Amino acid sequence: MAQVTLDNVRKVYPNGFEAxxxxxxxxxxxxxxxxxxxxxxxxxxxxxxxxxxxxxxDGALKIGDRQVNKVDPADRDIAMVFQNYxxxxxxxxxxxxxxxxxxxxxxxxxxxxxxxxxxxxxxxxEYLDRKPSQLSGGQxxxxxxxxxxxxxxxxxxxxxxxxxxxxxxxxxxxxxIKALQxxxxxxxxxxxxxxxxxxxxxxxxxxxxxxxxxxxxxxAEVYHSPASTFVASFMGAPPMNLLEGRVDGGMxxxxxxxxxxxxxxxxxxxxxxxxxxxxxPSVGGQLRIDVSIIEELGAHRLVHGHIAGQALTMQIGxxxxxxxxxxxxxxxxxxxxxxDHQTGNRL
Amino acid sequence: MKRIKLETILxxxxxxIGSLIMILPIVMLLQMASTPDIETIxxxxxxxxxxxxxxxxxxxxxxxxxxxxxxxxxxxxxxSMILGFGFAFxxxxxxxxxxxxxxxxxxxxxxxxxxxxxTTLLLPLEVRILPSYEIVQKLGMLNTYQGLIIPLIASATAxxxxxxxxxxxxxxxxxxxxxxxxxxxxxxxxxxxxxxxxMIAAMFIIMFVYGWNQYLWPxxxxxxxxxxxxxxxxxxxxxxxxxxxxxEYGRANLLAIIAILPPVLIVIFFQSWFVKGLxxxxx
Ligand SMILES: Nc1ncnc2c1ncn2[C@@H]1O[C@H](COP(=O)(O)OP(=O)(O)OP(=O)(O)O)[C@@H](O)[C@H]1O
Ligand SMILES: [Mg+2]
Numbered sequence: 001m002a003q004v005t006l007d008n009v010r011k012v013y014p015n016g017f018e019a020x021x022x023x024x025x026x027x028x029x030x031x032x033x034x035x036x037x038x039x040x041x042x043x044x045x046x047x048x049x050x051x052x053x054x055x056x057x058d059g060a061l062k063i064g065d066r067q068v069n070k071v072d073p074a075d076r077d078i079a080m081v082f083q084n085y086x087x088x089x090x091x092x093x094x095x096x097x098x099x100x101x102x103x104x105x106x107x108x109x110x111x112x113x114x115x116x117x118x119x120x121x122x123x124x125x126e127y128l129d130r131k132p133s134q135l136s137g138g139q140x141x142x143x144x145x146x147x148x149x150x151x152x153x154x155x156x157x158x159x160x161x162x163x164x165x166x167x168x169x170x171x172x173x174x175x176x177i178k179a180l181q182x183x184x185x186x187x188x189x190x191x192x193x194x195x196x197x198x199x200x201x202x203x204x205x206x207x208x209x210x211x212x213x214x215x216x217x218x219x220a221e222v223y224h225s226p227a228s229t230f231v232a233s234f235m236g237a238p239p240m241n242l243l244e245g246r247v248d249g250g251m252x253x254x255x256x257x258x259x260x261x262x263x264x265x266x267x268x269x270x271x272x273x274x275x276x277x278x279x280x281p282s283v284g285g286q287l288r289i290d291v292s293i294i295e296e297l298g299a300h301r302l303v304h305g306h307i308a309g310q311a312l313t314m315q316i317g318x319x320x321x322x323x324x325x326x327x328x329x330x331x332x333x334x335x336x337x338x339x340d341h342q343t344g345n346r347l
Numbered sequence: 348m349k350r351i352k353l354e355t356i357l358x359x360x361x362x363x364i365g366s367l368i369m370i371l372p373i374v375m376l377l378q379m380a381s382t383p384d385i386e387t388i389x390x391x392x393x394x395x396x397x398x399x400x401x402x403x404x405x406x407x408x409x410x411x412x413x414x415x416x417x418x419x420x421x422x423x424x425x426x427s428m429i430l431g432f433g434f435a436f437x438x439x440x441x442x443x444x445x446x447x448x449x450x451x452x453x454x455x456x457x458x459x460x461x462x463x464x465x466t467t468l469l470l471p472l473e474v475r476i477l478p479s480y481e482i483v484q485k486l487g488m489l490n491t492y493q494g495l496i497i498p499l500i501a502s503a504t505a506x507x508x509x510x511x512x513x514x515x516x517x518x519x520x521x522x523x524x525x526x527x528x529x530x531x532x533x534x535x536x537x538x539x540x541x542x543x544x545x546m547i548a549a550m551f552i553i554m555f556v557y558g559w560n561q562y563l564w565p566x567x568x569x570x571x572x573x574x575x576x577x578x579x580x581x582x583x584x585x586x587x588x589x590x591x592x593x594x595e596y597g598r599a600n601l602l603a604i605i606a607i608l609p610p611v612l613i614v615i616f617f618q619s620w621f622v623k624g625l626x627x628x629x630x
Pocket of ligand 1: 013015017019037039040045046
């Protein structure tokens with residue numbers, strides 16, 4: 001088990017493209033960290049640098065107390081689970097799981113015992129003699145997990161391991177992976193572009209955008225105090241409402257409506273962020289929202305409307321009745337985030 | 348009653364006619380191999396099968412017609428086998444290794460190296476046969492198996508096919524193997540070779556038949572009778588027609604049949620692999 005430390009780690013591809021801008025952070029021993037961000041933001045590049053599959057252009061990477069910049073992937077004491085499982089198609093499940101151990105010249109009986117143990121943990125015992133082509137997607141993913149587990153690594157790396165599974169299986173595997181990680185207590189870095197996976201699995205989330213780390217924090221921090229408008233709009237479905245507003249003498253206004261007040265020493269234009277679920281219809285509400293569409297989602301409903309000419313979404317309970325046209329809406333306490341009008345950074 | 352489609356009848360007619368055309372020469376061979384040579388001379392190829400097969404087989408396999416008595420059918424069969432297998436294995440091994448180097452290692456000029464190898468497809472053996480002969484001769488490899496096989500062992504075809512195949516192997520598999528601690532040699536032997544087995548089977552068929560059917564090259568490289576190959580030996584028998592009273596058609600034809608058999612067996616044997624490889628979707 002180990003902590004991971006990045007010190008100004010940067011990646012420039014041979015074609016000159018800087019996929020990861022200098023990044024520094026620390027992952028504690030046993031922590032489950034999720035790297036999340038839109039496609040092409042450099043998540044995989046970051047993970048692959050930690051795995052050793054991609055050279056680190058600049059900076060220092062430590063796993064445990066050892067600087068591993070130049071260490072071969074096989075010697076970094078890591079295990080990786082790939083998006084497409086990357087199982088060896090010609091080997092049985094047993095051989096797939098044991099292959100890494102065999103290469104470490106571990107004796108046969110020990111390998112067999114470890115494979116059995118991993119297979120039991122993952123409910124794979126009855127499939128040990130099958131080839132990967134004879135397994136379902138979820139089972140293949142489990143084999144890939146097994147291959148990672150048997151090596152007793154000090155660090156697990158996952159690159160979108162669930163994105164090839166259907167929604168139901170994904171939910172199930174998500175819980176299984178998280179539970180397994182808890183049980184084994186192995187430090188893990190998990191890449192995904194699915195913010196639900198990030199929210200549910202992570203101890204801490206690293207949100208990336210365009211090669212830059214936008215925010216590092218617990219799921220609650222990232223969700224409730226997004227560090228930038230990018231994080232605000234990326235995390236959460238539906239995303240946070242971002243409205244053009246201004247601050248005058250501590251009063252936050254959107255159009256002519258006062259949506260709250262602030263103790264921050266700002267005046268002038270700002271971006272106002274409000275989560276859809278922090279809005280609720282209320283007779284005494286200070287906002288007037290012009291409702292245009294109501295989306296029925298079963299457990300709740302999404303109300304799309306306008307305030308001061310800007311689009312806004314509100315999430316309401318399935319039993320809350322609502323009419324068309326302008327309705328009064330209240331904002332929950334402390335639910336307003338302010339962002340710099342230009343840079344998008346949290347104020 | 349199940350109605351047979353016109354289309355099916357048409358398909359089968361074409362196929363049956365095709366196979367008849369393919370089989371006819373072989374039936375002719377059999378017929379002449381079973382008929383006494385005198386009758387073949389008098390009547391030409393006929394429709395009646397004779398009883399001479401055992402006699403001709405005996406002559407074809409165990410009788411030599413050179414000075415040294417070394418070029419019996421058995422000996423020539425043996426030589427051909429060595430040539431065929433040597434060609435097939437050699438070309439597959441060299442081709443795979445070349446493709447491995449080109450695809451998986453960041454060699455300088457790898458792409459150029461590949462295209463240079465590729466252009467040699469435009470230069471078949473016949474074009475460069477004199478320099479090739481000279482080199483073999485200077486190396487003192489005339490009348491040896493090495494001389495027969497090694498100069499032709501580099502194969503642009505095999506390199507090309509293996510390159511295409513290796514490029515289709517998912518990158519993640521390579522990376523998984525790296526993390527699993529498989530070095531370049533282990534990866535090649537443990538992963539790439541087993542994955543390529545259908546490709547190897549296909550190459551084996553092609554290269555074995557290619558080697559087996561070589562005529563010009565063995566004729567140049569081997570002058571000693573104990574090095575003759577079957578394909579060349581058949582020619583030898585028909586050439587000695589001048590000297591004998593009766594040309595030994597039966598013997599030559601029987602030898603031709605024997606010469607057909609190994610490639611046919613190879614194809615049949617590897618075909619099942621081939622089909623299995625195509626239908627069993629591994630990747
Ligand atoms: N070998 C390469 N050479 C040059 N640029 C590359 C290379 N590999 C990736 N990139 C670029 O680097 C950026 C980050 O790629 P990366 O694969 O890390 O994205 P990602 O965040 O994992 O995206 P996704 O969610 O789609 O997997 C992308 O813009 C990509 O085009
Ligand atoms: Mg990726």
